[in-house]
Amino acid sequence: MLQTPFPTTWLLWGALIxxxxxxxxxxxxxxGRIAWKLVKSVxxxxxxxxxxNWVGQYFHYHLPFNTLTTxxxxxxxxxxxxxxxxxxxWMFPT
Incomplete structure (x- = not known):
């Protein structure tokens, strides 16, 4: 069996690092720029x-309002x- 010199996991770890x-x-x-982008995104x-949620109230739909969804x-x-x-x-059908 032929072994590759650089396994794919090494490339993935290298890209992540x-x-x-x-x-x-x-x-x-x-x-400051990063903090401003974070505040603007939130x-x-x-x-x-x-x-x-405002439009969804007419269809009896509510999306949870928390940090992760925001x-x-x-x-x-x-x-x-x-x-x-x-x-x-999909996860919580009504």
Missing amino acids: LAAFFTITQVVQYP VMGAVFILAV LTAGFLGIPGVAALVAMHL
Whole structure:
């Protein structure tokens, strides 16, 4: 059996370490910018969740309003909200 010199797991770990290094250097270099993006994402996620709940009240639908759903909606935007709604309907059918 032929062995490859670099297993795939090494490449995945290398990519993960490189991404973590890049993220840490960005946070150290621009802490205010990162904090502003985080606050902006949380606020936008809260607005998206509240909009879904406002429209959903006419269809007797409620998406939970918590930190995880707010951050998901904020970071992923409209597709993230759609994914949250789809997951909620799939996992908790009414």
